[in-house]
Structures are given as structure tokens and as C-alpha cells.
Amino acid sequence: MGFDFELILAVAFLVTGAFWVFDRVVYYPKRKEILDNMATEARDVLHKDAQQRLAETPKFVAEVKSYFVIIAVIFCLRSFVVEPFQIPSGSMLPTLKIGDFILVNKFDYGIRLPVLNTTIIPTTQPERGDVVVFKYPLDPSLNYIKRLIGLPGDQVSYHNKVLTVNGQQVSKDLLSKLSISLNPSREPVELFNENIGGIEHEIYNSYRNTPHEGDWVVPEGHYFVMGDNRDNSADSRFWGFVPEENMKGRAFYVWLHWDEFFSIPSFKNNGLIE
Incomplete structure (x- = not known):
């Protein structure tokens, strides 16, 4: 736990x-x-x-x-307005770095009861392309952060590093071939600019085989999420869908970067999260 x-x-x-x-x-x-x-x-x-x-x-x-x-x-403030989180892993690289401290908007997806996370005042709905924080379905005491790919009813496919939503391929343009990524594994990757839901952001694809491929239909009341570090992310491809009641909010700002306890914090990554 x-x-x-x-x-x-x-x-x-x-x-x-x-x-x-x-x-x-x-x-x-x-x-x-x-x-x-x-x-x-x-x-x-x-x-x-x-x-x-x-x-x-x-x-x-x-x-x-x-x-x-x-x-x-x-x-x-933490329950109804904004909540801080720290990024513990590289699953959202290159968008979010390990050690980034982020802020999460708690009222974008409805005003919710603390702990129970039950919506009491509906506001807006999550949108495709949002970077979302949610309670991990297999252990709700853990908070995960991923990019929202599939809405309820969507058909999502991922084969040969190509993402398709409702029969339409999600566009991505090669930006560069990096010899070494920022992953802890230090494996070579390619850097792409992806556009999903009108939101442009960068993603990594490794040179090795895609770790998990498949086709999914998102059930009602659930969401399909993936990490921007596509070949180094444990997400909906592995453990399934995120129930609506597990959603905590939309990540919107990086306010601090701190690599480790004895390092010097910096503001080099500050900015809005796309």
C-alpha cells in the first residue's frame, strides 16, 4: 500500500x-x-x-x-482547488521529468468529496489529450499521471508504435533521433511531436519492439490512458481502464524541479503542461 x-x-x-x-x-x-x-x-x-x-x-x-x-x-485548498504532486518516474518523459513538482487543477472534472472522490458538483468533462492524475485502479492509495487517450466509447488501437483512435491515426512528426534518452534505462529513442485532441506534445518511441500492442473499446464511465514515454510506461495497455470515480484532476503547471534530496532545486522546467 x-x-x-x-x-x-x-x-x-x-x-x-x-x-x-x-x-x-x-x-x-x-x-x-x-x-x-x-x-x-x-x-x-x-x-x-x-x-x-x-x-x-x-x-x-x-x-x-x-x-x-x-x-x-x-x-x-488541496481538496477543492489545487493539489501538488511530484513526478516519481519517467513514464511521462519528455513532457514531465523525474523530479518535476506539478500542480493539479482539482475542480476541472467536478467538485469531489475528499478521500471518497465522489462528484458532488459537476463541472467539465475530461478531454482527449489532457494530462490527468488519477487513483491507480489496482491500488487506489497510489496516484498515477498519464495522458488521456480514449474517452468512454472510443476504440483505441496501438500497433507498431502507431496510435489509432476511432479508426483515425493520431498524427506524429519525427523531430529528432536521440542517441540516449532521459530514461533511467538510458536506451536510444526517437522524439516525435504528437497531436491528439488538438493538443500538441512530444513523445518518445524506443527502437525496440513495442512492449504491448492491442485493440481496446473504452467502457462507459472509464478512460484509456498512456504515458508519453510510450515504450516505457505501465498504463491502460497493461492494467486496463481508469474508472471515472478515480479521476483526481488535470495537471496544468510545473512549478519546481528537484532531482534528489541533496541536489539544488531549480525552476528550469517551469511552465504550463501541454
């Missing part, structure tokens, strides 16, 4: 919120009454911690509930 930060943050929000409500109901009225009866000069010189002790508020309660506002702001 992966490290489910979303679940941990939700639990922290609920726990600190419960302590905040408990303090508000039990101890706040007592503190307010004591402070209202004090002289203004005496009240002004009291430190905030001292004010908490006026009504014999337990230190543990005061400590836990003090984090509620901070956690609530982070929780709401």
Missing part, C-alpha cells in the same frame, strides 16, 4: 476540528465570561496562552485545536 496523504490529512482535519468544536462549546464561554469581567488593561497584557488557562482549558485540548485553522485551509 502507498502513503495515502489525502486520508491522513482528512483524519487530521476531523480530529482537530472536533477538538476545536469541543473547546468552543465547553471552554470558550467560560474564558469569554472571565475576560469580559476583567479590566481592559489587565486583559490586554494577558498572553494568548494565559487566556487559554483562565478557564482551566486542558493544555492538550488547546494545543490540538490550535492547528485546526491551518489544517482546514490546507485541506480545503
Whole structure:
């Protein structure tokens, strides 16, 4: 199982919120009454911690509930507005590099309940060509990022490194033959400019045989995704379709690149994600 930060943050929000409500109901009225009866000069010189002790508020309660506002702001922003992710693998090369820190729009595909990921307010639908973040169907505690290739009802084919959607070949133009790619495997690749859904982006194709070919029909309520590093990506060709309820949002911006812990972060990759 992966490290489910979303679940941990939700639990922290609920726990600190419960302590905040408990303090508000039990101890706040007592503190307010004591402070209202004090002289203004005496009240002004009291430190905030001292004010908490006026009504014999337990230190543990005061400590836990003090984090509620901070956690609530982070929780709401991360759940409903924008969420940060780090790219851990090379499956989306050359679009996204290992160590890129990205931002994901959380309301593009509907306002969803945290953790459950159930849509409560529909907005727009995912579009072919979007770079999407979703919960990995085989282990929902993991987040994956790929490019959306097939919408519900689409017929997708991939043979001899040629991608076809609904009988039409997705256009790609050779940009260069690279001797060595940025893949951890360091294998030679060709760099192409691909156009799908009107979105132009770069992809890699290796010189070796295509690892997995086939024909797929995308079921209703599901999506077909692939990595831009076409021959080095575990995606829908291997483990199947992404259910709609697993979609988390659209990746739209790279804001930082950090290769490893002891390296110096940089902003060389900053920009919108195409």
C-alpha cells in the first residue's frame, strides 16, 4: 500500500476540528465570561496562552485545536482547488521529468468529496489529450499521471508504435533521433511531436519492439490512458481502464524541479503542461 496523504490529512482535519468544536462549546464561554469581567488593561497584557488557562482549558485540548485553522485551509485548498504532486518516474518523459513538482487543477472534472472522490458538483468533462492524475485502479492509495487517450466509447488501437483512435491515426512528426534518452534505462529513442485532441506534445518511441500492442473499446464511465514515454510506461495497455470515480484532476503547471534530496532545486522546467 502507498502513503495515502489525502486520508491522513482528512483524519487530521476531523480530529482537530472536533477538538476545536469541543473547546468552543465547553471552554470558550467560560474564558469569554472571565475576560469580559476583567479590566481592559489587565486583559490586554494577558498572553494568548494565559487566556487559554483562565478557564482551566486542558493544555492538550488547546494545543490540538490550535492547528485546526491551518489544517482546514490546507485541506480545503488541496481538496477543492489545487493539489501538488511530484513526478516519481519517467513514464511521462519528455513532457514531465523525474523530479518535476506539478500542480493539479482539482475542480476541472467536478467538485469531489475528499478521500471518497465522489462528484458532488459537476463541472467539465475530461478531454482527449489532457494530462490527468488519477487513483491507480489496482491500488487506489497510489496516484498515477498519464495522458488521456480514449474517452468512454472510443476504440483505441496501438500497433507498431502507431496510435489509432476511432479508426483515425493520431498524427506524429519525427523531430529528432536521440542517441540516449532521459530514461533511467538510458536506451536510444526517437522524439516525435504528437497531436491528439488538438493538443500538441512530444513523445518518445524506443527502437525496440513495442512492449504491448492491442485493440481496446473504452467502457462507459472509464478512460484509456498512456504515458508519453510510450515504450516505457505501465498504463491502460497493461492494467486496463481508469474508472471515472478515480479521476483526481488535470495537471496544468510545473512549478519546481528537484532531482534528489541533496541536489539544488531549480525552476528550469517551469511552465504550463501541454
